[in-house]
Amino acid sequence: MHQPALSPDLRHRLVEAPAGRLHLVELGTGPLVVLVHGFPESWYSWRHQLPVLAAAGYRAVALDVRGYGRSSKPAAVDAYRMLDLVEDNLALVRALDEDTAVIIGHDWGANIAATSALLHPEVFRAVGLLSVPYAPPGGPRPTGVFERMGGDQEFYVSYFQEPGRAESEMEPDIRGWLAGFYAALSADTMPARNEPDPHFVHRADGELRDRFPSGKLPAWLTEDDLDVYAGEFERTGMTGALNRYRNMDRDWEDLAPYHGAPIEQPSLFIGGALDASTTWMADAIDAHATTLPGLVSSHVLDGCGHWIQQERAEETNRLLIAWLATLQG
Numbered sequence: 001m002h003q004p005a006l007s008p009d010l011r012h013r014l015v016e017a018p019a020g021r022l023h024l025v026e027l028g029t030g031p032l033v034v035l036v037h038g039f040p041e042s043w044y045s046w047r048h049q050l051p052v053l054a055a056a057g058y059r060a061v062a063l064d065v066r067g068y069g070r071s072s073k074p075a076a077v078d079a080y081r082m083l084d085l086v087e088d089n090l091a092l093v094r095a096l097d098e099d100t101a102v103i104i105g106h107d108w109g110a111n112i113a114a115t116s117a118l119l120h121p122e123v124f125r126a127v128g129l130l131s132v133p134y135a136p137p138g139g140p141r142p143t144g145v146f147e148r149m150g151g152d153q154e155f156y157v158s159y160f161q162e163p164g165r166a167e168s169e170m171e172p173d174i175r176g177w178l179a180g181f182y183a184a185l186s187a188d189t190m191p192a193r194n195e196p197d198p199h200f201v202h203r204a205d206g207e208l209r210d211r212f213p214s215g216k217l218p219a220w221l222t223e224d225d226l227d228v229y230a231g232e233f234e235r236t237g238m239t240g241a242l243n244r245y246r247n248m249d250r251d252w253e254d255l256a257p258y259h260g261a262p263i264e265q266p267s268l269f270i271g272g273a274l275d276a277s278t279t280w281m282a283d284a285i286d287a288h289a290t291t292l293p294g295l296v297s298s299h300v301l302d303g304c305g306h307w308i309q310q311e312r313a314e315e316t317n318r319l320l321i322a323w324l325a326t327l328q329g
Contacts, residue, residue, distance in 0.1 A: 007051050012070075015095035017088045019079075020072030024063040024092065028054025032098045033324070034089065035062040038107020038131070040178060040241050042069040042232050044225075045106065048313035049320065056321050063092060065112070067240020069232050077163060080243035082115050082251040089116045093123055102327065104128035104268075104320070106309060107277075108244055115255070117263050126294075126327050128268040128320065130308045131277045133284040134291050138259035142248040156208060160245040169207045170238045175230035180212030182221055185306035187274045189218045220310045267292045268323040270316060272304035296326050 011026045025043045027050045035046040043062035053060035064071040066088055067080060074080070089112070093101050103124045105113030110132035117127035118137075139145075146157040160166050170177045183189035191213060217226065233241070269288060271278035278285070278300060288295050299319055301312055309316045 006047060009054075010050065014070070015092060017066075017072075017091035017095070018084060019066035019074060019088050022063055022066070022072070022088055022092055022095075023070035024061050025050065026059065026061045026096075027051060028057070028059050030057040030059050031324075031328075032093065032096060032101040033058045033060050034092065034101045034103045034113075035060065036089070036103065036105035036109030036112050037062070037065060037068070038105070038109045039244065040181065040229070040233065040238070041107070042229065044228050044232075045307075045310060049309055049317060052317040052321065053324075056324070058324065059096075059098075061092070061096065063088075065109070065244075067243060068236065073236060073240040077243050077246050078250060080240070081247040081254060082112065083119075083254050085112050085244075086116045086119055090120060090123060099123070100125045102126045102128070102324065104130070106130035107132060107306070110134075114263060117265055117267075118258060118261060121263075121265055124265065126266040126268075127263060128270075128323065130270050130316070131272065131275055131306055133269055133271065133278075133281050133288065134263060134267070135281065135284040135287075136258070136260050136262065136291055137252070137255035142252055157245055157248070159208060160242050163239070163242075163246065166208070166242055167238050169209060170233075174233045174238070175226060177209055177212075178229055178233065179217060179221075179226055180209050180214060182226075182307065183213045183216065183218055184211075185275065186218030186220065187272065187303055187305035187311060189213050189216055190274065190305060218305075218307075218311070220307060220313075262291050262293055264294050266294045266296050266327055268296055268319070269298040270308055270319055271300045272306060272308055272311070273300050273302050274304060275306040275308075277306060296323055 013024050014021045033053055037045045043064050046062040050060045067073050100123055103113040103116055110129040113127050114134045117124040146155045149155045304312050
């Protein structure tokens with residue numbers, strides 16, 4: 001496997017955390033900015049942001065969430081509940097000898113970042129959300145909602161619930177599965193808008209990958225990049241990553257005391273206009289005036305899919321740097 005060119009100054013570290021250990025990659029000095037990836041990715045999804053944030057005067061730290069990459073992978077399914085991931089983030093900040101941090105997340109990382117900021121505003125002084133807007137805890141039980149969303153087919157979150165089921169599809173060909181999944185949600189390789197969405201629903205007797213596009217990688221993803229992602233999951237397997245989905249009902253119960261709670265700290269949202277997370281959750285974006293009263297700026301990028309900080313790295317970097325600059329005043 002050829003390793004893509006990365007800054008030689010990147011520092012890889014392992015720090016103690018409730019998960020056992022957390023792997024992080026660090027660059028720069030200054031105010032701490034913690035970057036939290038989503039599914040199915042790793043710290044590497046922030047490769048375009050780390051050097052830019054460092055050059056702008058920040059201590060940029062991208063972690064492997066528990067269950068991913070070189071971080072510990074607890075065996076118990078319920079070890080991946082949101083409260084545990086928040087505790088990991090707190091431990092990371094302490095291990096770096098910092099008192100506060102700005103936290104930025106993408107996809108599941110956006111939910112993790114938002115919950116970290118909600119539960120610990122004394123530590124996470126600002127929060128940036130990419131792809132997934134903030135929706136306060138509450139509402140109906142999540143698994144019931146997703147079962148209804150599938151209609152006469154099966155919604156992908158429901159498909160992920162049973163341990164081992166999705167793994168049996170993914171793990172025989174992790175590289176091929178990831179390539180299809182990334183392509184399904186990228187602006188330049190996703191199906192035309194008038195076709196059935198290949199990612200979110202599938203036949204209950206089929207596999208999710210049956211509906212993926214094939215044959216072409218999105219422009220943001222090189223063969224070498226794909227090798228990095230595939231190499232991580234070929235070593236760890238997919239269970240740690242999938243266990244995040246298997247805790248949504250536990251999260252709903254754990255966070256009941258925070259139902260409807262806003263996040264008061266300064267915040268940022270960036271979504272992709274072609275991303276289903278943006279279109280499905282348009283009401284949540286509209287509600288940000290109430291749910292994110294500290295919202296500094298909100299952006300929906302035309303012609304952009306789900307993988308925002310990789311699809312549109314330069315634009316994302318400009319928006320992040322401009323937002324971070326407002327926090328220094």
